[in-house]
Amino acid sequence: EEEEEEEEEDTTPIANYASTNLLPRHLEEEKASLIHGAKHYLPWDRNTHEITLVVSDWHDELAFNLLYQIDSTSHPFSKLIILVPDNLSKQSLSHLSSAETKIELSIQKRKHDFFDVCNAHVDTDWFMITNSYHVVSEHVDLLFSKNDKPVIPFTPADHQNCVAFPVCREAFEKSKQFDPNNRMIVQDNMIIFNTKERNQFCNEWKNRFGENRMDIEALILEDSIGTMGPSATTYISYLSLKGSLYDYYEFTDQTFYGARDSFKRIFTESAEKVATLGEAPLDTEHTLSQLAQLVTPDAKKKKKKKKKKAKKKKKKK
Known part of the structure; x- marks a missing residue:
């Protein structure tokens, strides 16, 4: 025994x-x-990669959730930029600026939220981006290779993982206008952007597509989350076209190896969609359905008919 x-x-x-x-x-x-x-893989090293966190915010000041929580997490960010609408009130600006955090904080105004990958004025070599519908995860586990390259999770651009979904399909098709052979989809909040390359990519984007906002009705019909502006997928396709993609990154297939989220969602996708479709108030499903009714031609005709019927009823009374 x-x-x-x-x-x-x-x-x-x-x-x-x-x-x-x-x-x-x-x-x-x-x-x-x-x-x-x-x-x-190796963890993040401050001496090799100084990283800014960029947060897209709207009129609801939801970024406060992240600001209040970030100091209690294990993260690699040395600076924090909040991107806000250019018509945000002085009171809201002052309120956001007063948030106490150990990280250097700055507030930057922007016109088009769908251009936020390019909007942020970043002075570190690297940055990540999320939005105020998320907070920072308890542990931000960034992966690096032995030669100090960020290891980025991707999804194959096949029918099962991408083409069957309108938003992914749109990002994929847009990316092929840079490198037609691109077959990777990368989420905006899963990549570490190289600031210098991002700047060159954004200049190229403006030359090709400008900064025009896509028709809001088309977005709703396509079930898209916001206007399709510059994205991580088009960014890597641009680098691939230049032949420098693998000078900066290594990649791992998240359908096989999985991925750890650097940011945790705290509001629904419906609420996020409402904000990105035009600075609408945070009222999730109800607001979204109202917005869809307002912009579709059939809905407009129905509204006119309802108004006419209402007028007739009033006259009879």
């Missing part, structure tokens, strides 16, 4: 992490002595 107990104590537990990306932090938390099947 004693021999059996000794054998049990000497047994080395093996953790099966097949198809998983790991950092040293994750290994420290794992009790197993052997880790099977994982891909190992």
Whole structure:
């Protein structure tokens, strides 16, 4: 019996992490002595990558949720930029500016929210972007290769993962106007933008497409979340066209290896969609349905008929 107990104590537990990306932090938390099947990466190093966080905000001042919470998280950001509408009230500007955080905070105004990838004036070499419908995750686990390149999760641009969804399909089609051979979809809040390359990409975007806002009715009909402006997908396609994509990044297929979210959603996608469709108030489903009714031609005809009927009823009374 004693021999059996000794054998049990000497047994080395093996953790099966097949198809998983790991950092040293994750290994420290794992009790197993052997880790099977994982891909190992390096964590963020401040000396190599100084990163700004850019946050798109609207009239509701929802960025306060992130501002109040960020100091309690483990993150790599040394600066924080809040992008707000150019007509935001002085009171709201003052309110946002007064937020206390350990990170250097600045508020920048912008005209078009769908252009926020390009709107932010960033003075660090790298930056990430999210919006005020999210907060920072408890641990922002950015992955880096042995040669200090950010490792970016992507989704294959196939029918199952992309083409079947209008928003993804639109981003994919737009990206092919840079590199026709692009087959990767990257989420805006999952990439670390290189600021210098972002600036050149945005100049090229303006030369090709300008800054025109897409028709709001088309957005609703296509079930899109906001106007399709510059995105992480078109950015990597631009770098691919230049032949410099892999000078800056390595990539990992998130349908196979998964991905850790750097930002956590705290409001619904419906609420986010309402804001990006025109600075509408935060009233989620109801506001969105009202907006759709306002812009579709059929709905306008129905409204006119209802008004006529209402007038006739008043006259009869």
